[in-house]
Structure formats: C-alpha cells, structure tokens
Amino acid sequence: MEKEVSRKKHRKRSRFWFGYRIYLIVLAVLLVIMWFAVWNTMKKYEAAQPDKVIDNIVNKIESGEINDLKISSSKKSKFEPDADPIAELKEKVNGRKLSYKLSTESYDSLAPIYDIMAEEEKIATVSLNSVKEYKKMAILVLSDWEISSVTLAGKAANYAATITVPENYEVTINTIPLTAEEKTGDAKVMDGFEYVAEYVTPPKSVTYKVEGLIDMPVITVNGRTVEESELDIKDGKITYNCGFDSEEIDSELRDYVLNAAKTYTNFFSKDLEGCRNSTAPIEGLFPAGSYYIQMAENYRQQDMWTYSAHQPPVFSNEEVKDYKVYSEDCFSVNVVFDKSMILKLNGQERVDHNDQVYYYVKIDGKWLIADMKENV
Incomplete structure (x- = not known):
C-alpha cells in the first residue's frame, strides 16, 4: 500500500516537472520573440528618425548622385537668370566633407529643417515633412518622411x-x-x-x-x-x-534754329535792322512776356551804344547738334558758331564765339525759345 502511494506521488512530481519544463521553454520562446520584436521595432524607430533621411541625402550629395533630388537654385533677384542647381551644388561641394545640423529656423518637429554644411559654409537647406505617423508598442511614434525641398544657400549679394x-x-x-x-x-x-x-x-x-x-x-x-x-x-x-538721347534734326528745323541764334546775337551787336529802336526784331523768337525780351530791352537802353562799330559779321564753324526731343512740344538743341567782325575804328577782327543750348517750346504751332544756357 505504501509503495502504491509512493508511486503516485512520484508520478505527480514527474508531471509537475515536465509541465514546468514546458512552461520554461514556452516562456523562453516568448521572451526571444518579444526581444526580436522590440529589437525590430527599435531598428524601425531609429530608421524612421529624420536624421537618417538627412544622412542619406548627405551621402548622395557627397557621391554626386543628386539627379533625383529636386533642388532649387540660390537665385535671389528676378533680374538674374537661374543657374543649373545641380551644377551649382556640385560646385559648392567641390570635394569637401559634408555635415548637417538642425537649422535655427526649424520650429516644427513634423517639418524639420536642416542646414547642409561644407566645412564651415552652409551650402543648402533641406526641409522634411512627415507624411504618416503610426505607433509601435503603444509608446513609440514613428514617421514616414518625404523631402519637402532642397534649396541652395544663396551667394552674397554684391x-x-x-x-x-x-x-x-x-x-x-x-x-x-x-x-x-x-x-x-x-x-x-x-x-x-x-x-x-x-x-x-x-x-x-x-x-x-x-x-x-x-x-x-x-x-x-x-x-x-x-x-x-x-x-x-x-x-x-x-x-x-541718364539724360535724353540726342537725335538727328531735320534740315528745315536745323536752319530755323541756326538762323534764330544768329538773329539773337545780331540784335546785341547792332547788326539787326530796327534793333536800336525796340526789341520788335527779336520778339517773334520768344513767347510773349519772355525774360529774354526784357533783358534785351534793358541792354538796348543801357549798353547797346557801347558796342564798337564794325563791318557786317561773317559766320563760320557752324554746328547744330545734340538735338533732344523731350515731348511733342519741347526740345533742346546746341548751336555753335563763330561770328567775325572787322572793327571800323582800327581794322582789327573781333570774334564772338557762340556755344549755347536753346530750349524750344511749341506755342500755337510755332517753335519759340523758352530758355538758353551756355554749353558747359
């Protein structure tokens, strides 16, 4: 009887230890599976970090395999043509070792911005964007990333x-x-x-x-x-x-302004009929009430008598140039000539040099002198 009881106890213990061993084996298998799951999740988590994306971009740039990157030029002004961004980036790298850092302009963890550096020089900015988020193991958040933009750093504006x-x-x-x-x-x-x-x-x-x-x-x-x-x-x-460009003056207008300039100087040298009596001989050259008519009248009354008597003047070295059209009713022109006069008193030659810019305005269909200035 005692032996029977002993055998039963032995069988119970055997079954216990057998079950215990099975439990340990299952537990070990589960632990291994869990370890692999955690390891795999951590690898995915590490791979899902934006730094890994940037690492990949940096490696591509260093190797020159950048044709698949959408790169924006460093152009700053609309007045300068776009350079080939791929060629520009290769020129910026020029064999230098690259690194990266989070940009000071990066504020959004779902849209980080990185500066790509060649030694101490920033050569490009890379913007990423999280397109999908999902959780692993209930606590780890993973993201799928896309490259939002790769923009070359601008050259200094000179x-x-x-x-x-x-x-x-x-x-x-x-x-x-x-x-x-x-x-x-x-x-x-x-x-x-x-x-x-x-x-x-x-x-x-x-x-x-x-x-x-x-x-x-x-x-x-x-x-x-x-x-x-x-x-x-x-x-x-x-x-x-820049002032106005000079144009060609037609021959009729050229003759008109040249004769007007000669007529005006002849008034002051007493070579114009009727000039001693009034300014009427030159009034048709100017608008009514012109300052130049008043100036001529003052000269006629006070100083004309001092001009030495001479033979009729001879004009030479005539030029009409720098004809500039400002509008349909305004232009200027430079009239140059030498006016030679032989003095009756001693037979000596007197030469007056004219080099004036005349400003004409059109009033009632006629060109009149509004102003004149010595050409300097």
Whole structure:
C-alpha cells in the first residue's frame, strides 16, 4: 500500500516537472520573440528618425548622385537668370566633407529643417515633412518622411543699382525690364527746365532701385547698353544718371534754329535792322512776356551804344547738334558758331564765339525759345 502511494506521488512530481519544463521553454520562446520584436521595432524607430533621411541625402550629395533630388537654385533677384542647381551644388561641394545640423529656423518637429554644411559654409537647406505617423508598442511614434525641398544657400549679394532716367525711357537689367515695382517715389521734374515749365509740361525723370544682385548687371537704357565706364561704382553700389538721347534734326528745323541764334546775337551787336529802336526784331523768337525780351530791352537802353562799330559779321564753324526731343512740344538743341567782325575804328577782327543750348517750346504751332544756357 505504501509503495502504491509512493508511486503516485512520484508520478505527480514527474508531471509537475515536465509541465514546468514546458512552461520554461514556452516562456523562453516568448521572451526571444518579444526581444526580436522590440529589437525590430527599435531598428524601425531609429530608421524612421529624420536624421537618417538627412544622412542619406548627405551621402548622395557627397557621391554626386543628386539627379533625383529636386533642388532649387540660390537665385535671389528676378533680374538674374537661374543657374543649373545641380551644377551649382556640385560646385559648392567641390570635394569637401559634408555635415548637417538642425537649422535655427526649424520650429516644427513634423517639418524639420536642416542646414547642409561644407566645412564651415552652409551650402543648402533641406526641409522634411512627415507624411504618416503610426505607433509601435503603444509608446513609440514613428514617421514616414518625404523631402519637402532642397534649396541652395544663396551667394552674397554684391551689387545694388540706382538708375535715374527720363520718365518715358525703358530700362532693363540683364534684359528684364524694370517696372513700377522698382521705382522709388514719383516722377520728378528734371533740373534746368524752370522757364520751360512756364509754357509747357516739362520733362520728368524717374529713379529705379534694384538690390540683391550677385553679379555685375548688364544695364540698357532705351535699347542702348550702358558701358561699365559710364557707371559710378562704389563698394558695389552702382549709380547711373541718364539724360535724353540726342537725335538727328531735320534740315528745315536745323536752319530755323541756326538762323534764330544768329538773329539773337545780331540784335546785341547792332547788326539787326530796327534793333536800336525796340526789341520788335527779336520778339517773334520768344513767347510773349519772355525774360529774354526784357533783358534785351534793358541792354538796348543801357549798353547797346557801347558796342564798337564794325563791318557786317561773317559766320563760320557752324554746328547744330545734340538735338533732344523731350515731348511733342519741347526740345533742346546746341548751336555753335563763330561770328567775325572787322572793327571800323582800327581794322582789327573781333570774334564772338557762340556755344549755347536753346530750349524750344511749341506755342500755337510755332517753335519759340523758352530758355538758353551756355554749353558747359
């Protein structure tokens, strides 16, 4: 009887230890499975970090395998052409070792921004975007990332241009026309047209300002390329002031302005019939009430008698040039000539040199002198 009881106890213990061993084996298997699951999840978590994406991009850039990256140029100004961004990036790398760091402009963990560095120089900015989030093991958040943008770091802006031209002139920088967006303030009446403004609308000038130019720009005004020697360049600041271009004057108008200039000088040398009596011989050259008529009258009354008697004048070295059209009712022209007179008193020659710019306005269909200035 005792032996039977002993055998039963032994069988119970055997079954216990057998079950215990099975339990331990199952537990070990479960632990191994759990360890592999955790290890695999941690590997996925590590791989899902944005740094890994940036590592991959940096490796591509260093190896030159960047054709599949959508790279934006470093262009700053609309007046400078886009460079080939791939070629530009390769030029920036130039065999240097690359690194990266989180940008100071990165504020969103789901859209991080990284600066790509070549030694100490920032050569590009990479923006990432989280397109999908999911949890693993209830506590780890993983993301799938896409490259939002790769933008090359801009080169330093070396030039800024301030250009003043007549209001109706077209200006281009690198073939791109300047618009109202580049204008600084309103159009201003050009200097030297005070008397013209008494009769017609005077010409105006506008000033354009363009900043952020990386390379020396090519400037054209009214279709003409401005030579670099014409520009005032100081510390990258380009200044150019342009007046009106000269045009060809037709022969009829040329003769008219030349004869008008001769007539005016003949009044002062007493070579114009009736000049001793009044200013009537020259009044048809000027608008009514002109300052120049009053000046001629003062001269007639006070100083004309002092002009030495002489033989009729002979004109030579005549030039009519720098004909500039400001509007349909205003132009200027430079008239040059020498006026030779033989003095009756001693037979000596007196030569008066005329080099004046005459400003004409059209009043009632006739061209009249509004102003005149010595050409300097």
